Amino acid sequence: MNRHTSLRLASGAALTALALALAACGGGGEKAEKAEGGEAAAAADYERGPHNGRLLRDGDFSLEITIYEEGPEPLFRLYPYLNDKPLDPRQVQATIALTRLGPKVDRFAFTPENDYLASPGVVSEPHSFDVAVNAARGADRSTWTYQSYEGRTVISADAARAGGVTTARAGSAVLGESLPLSGRVELTPEAQSEVHARYPGRVVSMTVQLGSRVTRGQVVARVESSESLQTYSVTAPISGVITAKNVNPGAITGNGDPMLVIGDPTRLHAEFFLYPRDAERVRVGQRVEITSMSGDNRASGVIEAILPSDDVLSQTLVAHVELPYQGGVWRPGLGVQGRVQVGSGEVPLAVQTKGLQPFRDFTVVYAKVGNTYEVRMLELGRRTDEWTEVLGGLEPGTEYVVDGAFLIRADIDKSGASHDH
Structure with missing residues (x-):
């Protein structure tokens, strides 16, 4: 079995272990499906307004909640209606509170603009929160609450452990900068040696061939001197392998070119x-x-x-x-x-590179709060095989998934999460 086959089998086994553990723990998988399914099913479960947003009703008054994402940053836009007809936004005061996993609360106040109510506050990613809406029209007050989750799942501790999920805290790290x-x-130059005849003459015999192994001092050829007509031995100056052979028996040698070249592998x-x-x-x-x-x-x-x-x-x-x-x-x-290490330096916030996962158009890690896991969209800096610098999208000290992150991603994908408002 090759290494890649082993990895595929290991991944499959981990996914199977996670699925079995979810089933055995009595509800972990179902909770995850409802949490994310609320987002996917919301398209059918909640009423939509003319701008394809969520329509909230209170008697003859209604408010359509949308997130405008055509500009540089996503912003809330609220469209008020009375008896299903557009209402002058100047007659309505509204606020929204988003309670995020953590918990952290983002608050938005709105002012009239054109035919809608707008807020300068950016709806930061992920768009996953419990929503509380308050609206006032004269003496009338309306309140609504609902869940809008994405990239979130609930997995019991036993199921996560069975799936090989491990976590770490985001913090500072030393990044070694490298170049490919x-x-x-x-x-090496010292591992190569040329074999020359001491005196010009005719090659009488050779005892080696190209690729032959020789030891230092071994006789590799015999040459008859042109001057003395005496035959003398030529020996190997180093141990190694014959990498070049330039003469054969009968040839005249001693003109400066090597008879043989030996290399030590x-x-x-x-x-x-x-x-x-x-x-x-x-x-x-x-x-x-x-x-x-x-x-x-x-x-x-x-x-x-x-x-x-x-x-x-x-x-x-x-x-x-x-x-x-x-x-x-x-x-x-x-x-x-x-890969050469050309420098290193400490960065204030980093995550382990193996914990990074793709999600929509983002690179994310999965934050862990209790038994709940949720995406954190990251703005990234320098990256090494071990660490990746985080420039935005994650709070220092956040617990995030390191090993088994692809299992969390698979569970979220399985639940059918959508980016729907």
Whole structure:
């Protein structure tokens, strides 16, 4: 079984465990469906007004609640009616209180504008709250309350534990800033040696072939000197593998070109290409995490040298990082990926990157209050594999889901939540 198959099976098992636990706990799943189903079913359960908003009635007076989302920020607009006919908004005073999970209360006061009542207060995400509406028309008073939830579910502690859900508190973190690199595996300069004949002459015999393994001092060829006609042995200067063979028996050698080239495959480094935009941030001594192209093999090292590339016109530099042998998993010529740590700094608010999930057009985490979980739409900054900086959308100290966040998302998706007002 490969790694990806194992992950799929693990995810499936976790979802199954969560579903069984919800059923066994006697109501956790049903509560989640009602909480979110109230939003989805609301389209059929509550009356809508001419502007497709929720229509609240009190005798012959009614008030249509809408959220106007065509501008830069979502805003409430209230349309009053008397006997189902538009009423001058100047005759109505209204307030709304939104009690959010936490709890936190957002309050809105309204003033007449055109044919509706408007409030400057932004209806911040998520649009998930208990709503209390108060309206006054002369001496008449009307009050309404209702629930408008999205991205929310209720899961018992036992069910969450069975599903592998874990949480953490949002707070400060140290983010290591990194840059992605690409390169290839090469033999180190010290791992390569050319084999030359000491005296010009004819190659009498060769005992090795391309790819043969040799040890230091091993006889690799015999050459007959052109001057003395004496035959002498040529030996390997290092241990390794024959990587190039330039002569065969009968050939004349000693003209300056090597007879053979030997490379030691246990002495490797990774050569990473640094483009001008990144080169100024990369230094000798910085740590690099190295990954094979398949992602199956990993190693860690430090930059030991930064040198110009062979192509002077490209202005590309090459960073050399020592690579452990690791039983031969790294081979010269193979492509590798790297990530170099170029800096680090503390940010006041961050979440663990693995807790991030997509929700509509947002990236979110799931806040936890008691046994209730709800989306928090985030404004994000810098990101690493471990931590992501949060610039807005989450209060410090909020408990949020780290492991098992996709299970919470699946339960919310299953309940049929909608963004409906």
